[in-house]
Amino acid sequence: MSDKKAIIKSENFCFYYGSKIGVKNISMEIYPKSVTAIIGPSGCGKSTFLRSINRINDLIANIKTKGVLLVKGHNVYDKNTNLVNLRQQVGMVFQKPNPFPKSIFDNVAYGPRLQGVKKRSYLQQIVEEKLKAAALWGEVKDELNKSALALSGGQQQRLCIARALATNPDILLMDEPCSALDPIATGKIEDLIDKLQTDYTIVIVTHNMQQAARVSERTAFFCLGELIEYDSTVKIFRNPAKKQTEDYVTGRFG
Amino acid sequence: MKNNNAQINKEPKTSSRSLALTALEDFNGFAIYHSGRFVLFAVSFNTVLIVLLIFYFVIQQGLPFFKNFDTIEFFTSKQWYPEADNPKFGALSIIFGSLYVTISALLLAVPAAILAAVFLSEIVSHKIRNYVKPVIELLAAIPSVAYGFFAVLVLAPFLQTHFGLSTGTNALNASLILSIMALPTIISVAEDSITAIGRDLREASYGLGATRFETIFKVVIPAAHSGIIAAIVLGMMRAIGETMVVWMASGNANQIPSPWWDLTQSVRTMTATIAGDMGETSKGSPHYQSLFAIGIVLLAMTFLLNIISEYFLASAGKNSRKK
């Protein structure tokens, strides 16, 4: 595994909300075309780290970073980062489904349109392809002009995945994508993640231990803003090196 | 299907694009960001500009009056004969008239408004509240000229015939209508500040066995006093700046009622004087300037009230945020 070249690499990365620490001294490598899970207790900085990767945290005032966070070899917190290109290559799916209050079609076409695609027939192709990739096509193919808000929560989340895929990213960040969904919808999303990992690098934050075990290849365990242990999923769940990790994955965590 | 895929794959993949900005992109981004920000700022700053212009132009037109005429007489004399050969500009009874109708309007409006605000925030269910709110909004929406119309053509004859007054357009009429117009403002601001008081205070009071009346008067209203004061000040601003109603309903007699509590006499207010006299003046004449001088007084008063209301609103906001 480790012979592969890392697509995301952080070295002593620290993130501060004003004077408050979000994460500190994170050093880890994430490998392409695989699923990496981040687990840890609430408030430990999982979202903070994930949201640093495509710099969506920039929306918050008074943030500071230290250390390096490389995506494809480029330090994203460099001054001369092209944010548009970064965010197109690093797609994101949020905890709560957040489709735009537009039609299903317009939601998926939003990214391609930003990249200058205007031709309707071409847009239609992309929309169809991405909806199929997100396993939603069959359910919505007859009502692409319906408002996205009229879909169910699970459908909305898959629509958000399709929307993220439509910009052709290499990396897909998912912040607890299933926490707002019921078990059936969760199952569908997990299947989808499994399918997508052949083409995309996926980083997923989850509170669900089984989910992490099921979908991911490697797992990182965060606690209190620090990376405690990062190894193959099998190792983390069967034979963790640290006591803290073991307590957490076996549910004995305070 | 395969065709489609082939086509899409021909499109240059986004992943091939560099994550670093080229020099040109960097410069463009910089330029667009800062010029865009500047445009936004410039447009937004118009508001500040307008306020400055209002102050500048009203003062510029009115200032010569204070230079050429006796400022002390303006504030202390009751003689207002602007068009006489030897014009007299004593605005005392005009300024008094404004305060007179405003204060009597507030005396009428404040108790009713606070009761209504308590009703809306403490007593009634959400559902009834949703029916009462539009009533208040509609009261606020009626144009002032329509209130004035009502005052002159409906209320004035009523007062005249049923109370045997010599004229129906008087301070009482103007105060009644002004109080109605001030109600929506006072109610909504007071209600907001009462609602902002946290549940814990109330529960503590009820827990000690207090009745609703005691809880509201001994706990809730004292806690919400800043907001309520702000509400009253805002209502006062609305009343003192109102033009059409007082112009149409107050009778426009340049006098201080005697005895002073006799609301059934006609009075004249600052706003009505400006509205009524401006048409008869020529630009730059002393009379014209004197009206702008009244405008300066009016502007100063409302500005002061505005600062007071903002102070109390700010402290009300702080109080409720503490919780």
Add this chain to the structure above:
Amino acid sequence: MRFFIRHITDKIFTILTVLSVIMLVAILAVILVPMLRKGLSAIVFNGTIEFRKMQLDLFSRGDIDELKNEDIRSRLYRNKIYETIESFKQNIDSETLSDKAGVIYRNFGKELQRKNIKGAEYQKLRSLSRELRDKLQAVFKSSDKKFIQENISDVLKFKNDIAFKDTSIDGLFVLAEDFASDIEHIDLSRRQQYAASLKELENIITKLLGPNPSLPVPALKMDRYGATRRDIAEKLLNRLLWLEQWQQDSPGKPMKRVITPRAELFAGTEIEPLFNYIRENLDEILVFKPAFYWQYFIDDSTPGHYFGGVWPEILGTVFLTLAAMIFVFPIGIISAAYLAQCQSDNLIIKIIRMAINTLAGVPSIVFGLFGLAFFVLYLMPLFGGPSKPCILTAALTLAVLTLPVMIRASEEAIRSVPQSYVEASLGLGAGKLTTFISVILPAAMPGILTGIILSVSRVAGETAPILFTGAIAFGPTPKSIFDPTRTLSYGSYDIAIGDKLAALVPHNQYGMVATLIMLVFCLNIAAIIMRAKISRKLKGH
């Protein structure tokens, strides 16, 4: 005991709060109901034939043939009124009667000449006829019944005189006989009084029925038609039937109103039954028919809003509002976006916020002063325009006035757009501007629209700021934005106070203000409904 008192205070307090809210509703009803009800009567009312004539003449509206038939029928009833008055007038009007006698005498002289009667014969007839004439004229002037009867019988002695047979002097005898029979019921000593009362009566009848068709058409349009509606007709009928006088019992006491039947003034004369006649036949005389005058909203008015509608006022209000919105909309939205996007409470934002609050607190009349001093007297000449109040200056003044409303509403709307939309859009690689235009703005639109509607309703109702900056009470429809305009708001003021003539047509007074209120209310209710929808949508999420 103490507990009981506490309990009672609590109950009383609760009842008081409930009463205060009931009072609010009652106030709203007391203010609105009379204005809207009377305003509605400008459109739905019982119209008379005079109304239909006026509509045909001034607005070429209505069925000509039917109107003609109605007119013929109503003339039948009206003629009796005119004839009765005419004949009564003759009897009390000694001068007219004397003139008539004089004319007959002169005609008789000419007739004699034509018949070639000359010499002594001529002299004799001539002097006899002169004698008769003088006697009659004395009779007409006299108020002594005995003297009159003697003289008339003297005159009538000559009626069968052979010399007068089939000559025009007959007219004198007819005149004498008529007079004799007429004065039986007339108190001749009151002739002067009759004349004055009759004049008043005729005035009222002219107002009720329109001018006497035998007289030339009056110059003023408002004088050309009688009562156009049942309520006015009934008011006039009341004035016709009852005489209202203010009397003072003794000096120093307040005047008292005394009402007596006007018929008493004409007791015993042929006019007396006329009052009942008009009352009983009012329907036939004025031909009432229900009218639905929706054209009130699209008709111009005659001076004083005597006839016609409020179209120019509506048009002016709409123009003014639109023009103001063109200025305030972009500035409002851009400022709101700026304020909503700047999280940091830096000094500039604080200053802008303070300016908005100050602006919101400036009295509307001061906006009028500012508009006059800045837009009319300073800015217009600066750009080479005429330094006079016009739509443009009024619209600018109103725009300044409503800017705070617009900014506050839009900022709230923009702030209420969920942050997740912004994150999603940025996460897809969109820039801030794209995100604002294609995600935030559409999502905030309902809220912004609510703000716009509220500003529009505010602008449409404001009067004080446009008093000196572009509103007029009369005048032609504006041709460009450099002309002043009539508006519903200023019109409502003018029709209530400025225009004394309008007091004669209360339905038009109330119609104007009701139109304004309805316009503002429709806008506000739209805003209320819209806001309810938005909040339901946000809650459902």
